[in-house]
Amino acid sequence: MNNPTPSKRITLIGVGLIGGSFVLDLKHKGLATSVVGIDLNHDNLERALERKVIDAAFDHINTEAVTGADLVIVATPVSTLPAVCRQLSTVLENHSVLIDVGSTKQSAIHAFQKYLPHHLPYCIATHPIAGSDRSGALAAQFGLFQDKKLIICPHGQEDSESLNWVSSLWQTVGAQTYLMSATEHDGIFAAVSHLPHVLAYAYVNQIATHPNGQAYFDFAASGFRDFTRIASSHPAIWVDICLENKNSLLALLSGQQAQLAQLATMLKNGDADALYRYFDQAKQARDAWAALQ
Amino acid sequence: MNNPTPSKRITLIGVGLIGGSFVLDLKHKGLATSVVGIDLNHDNLERALERKVIDAAFDHINTEAVTGADLVIVATPVSTLPAVCRQLSTVLENHSVLIDVGSTKQSAIHAFQKYLPHHLPYCIATHPIAGSDRSGALAAQFGLFQDKKLIICPHGQEDSESLNWVSSLWQTVGAQTYLMSATEHDGIFAAVSHLPHVLAYAYVNQIATHPNGQAYFDFAASGFRDFTRIASSHPAIWVDICLENKNSLLALLSGQQAQLAQLATMLKNGDADALYRYFDQAKQARDAWAALQ
Structure with missing residues (x-):
């Protein structure tokens, strides 16, 4: 397949095993020039900066943290997604593609529909099947998604270019992508x-x-x-x-x-x-x- | 500890992962000069002979298979132990020490008491904690018991020399021995x-x-x-x-x-x-x- 368009800037909300590993690989593949990390845990942010998982850190969602983001990745515990979407609704730029990486997908799509209805075409629900009993920024690693499955659950209103771009990003870090309904x-x-x-x-x-x-x-x-x-x-x-x-x-x-x-x-x-x-x-x-x- | 007395001859009843691995190590350590294998499965016996796990093979318990055995190891599925003891009762020589390696120990001691009452001092109930989802003679391997636990469940009438000899054999193949009641x-x-x-x-x-x-x-x-x-x-x-x-x-x-x-x-x-x-x-x-x- 064609190489995906480079993602110039990424905002990662929740800097842990899954999100951290994804941006490490995207940087390594030249698909991200800078990553802004947002996390509630200051120690975790420090470690992520030290290990160059992220290049800038914020402890809450604000305009500065998401301005200019080509891709916003939400990788926080799944119950927080509605609140994250609500906060993003006032600061997210029109061109930013938003993905989540949570393990439950009906709830993710409900959150998109409820809190980001106008942004829905650019909201893509994804789930990489690459769990671990380890967590936090220190658990982030290169190659975590190599030969792993990645599921995209379409809600039916996706912008196809965004959908395919997200799919190509996951494939570039080694995942095999599958589509299925959230149910x-x-x-x-x-x-x-x-x-x-x-x-x-x-x-x-x-x-x-x-x-x-x-x-x-x-x-x-x-x-x-x-x-x-x-x-x-x-x-x-x-x-x-x-x-x-x-x-x-x-x-x-x-x-x-x-x-x-x-x-x-x-x-x-x-x-x-x-x-x-x-x-x-x-x-x-x-x-x-x-x-x- | 002192080196255990060499076991000149071993009879192994049930040539699988546990018994096969034990005799491989005993041979390797110079503690067994020959091993007679008894197993119902002819293919399994063939493989055990090829891999030199055993040196002679029988498909049932008989006088020839146990004559001269210093140690008889019963490593068959636990439900077969009573029948094995009953068959051994007519052929087992007085000097042979008998051990089982099964995962249930009250039933083992009951079988010893019921079918080998006169031989009881030389019957030792042992359980090496070295399971695997693999089985059969092909699964036998060197070093399986290294740093593993080995439990001996005394029935109270053991000959102490036999008990200590069995304990030393297991320690020689790398196991740490523990004593506890069968219950x-x-x-x-x-x-x-x-x-x-x-x-x-x-x-x-x-x-x-x-x-x-x-x-x-x-x-x-x-x-x-x-x-x-x-x-x-x-x-x-x-x-x-x-x-x-x-x-x-x-x-x-x-x-x-x-x-x-x-x-x-x-x-x-x-x-x-x-x-x-x-x-x-x-x-x-x-x-x-x-x-x-």
């Missing part, structure tokens, strides 16, 4: 991302609050390590995601409870054949998935 | 190993059997990969373990159901503060554990 997106990620995070938190809490919890942790090994890795994820980010996508998540939690009830019955009955079929079905499905990665 | 062992491993395996199987089955399952798998990423790794574990091995330890596991499954019910309530109420405390408690506990590994 479909939120259903899929409730299942493959939000639910396992919640289940990992639930499992760790069960162990941690058990009277024998300390002995349990003493003998936990590699299976435990991998199963619980995502329970080290940033709590505030995940509270936001879970609440923004709570209907999908509640349905899935109910489905998980049904699975556990089924398992308990098989165990109580000592039904080795049923347990074998159940475990084997899961192993086959997981192995088939892993073989394609 | 305590089974409670701990139900919590940190058996429960997460069952939860991983349950989660993968929920996704795999969902009408949108294929789309889910298409967008599953690194969090999913780690959370579900143990669902690729051998189904028959885990059916056995779960049934042998079903009382502990059922109590823990019930505890997990209570965690999920609590989470669903917090989500329904949109209680961000409670969710934050819940997620943060899990993160703190998991981070504290990880910092010690």
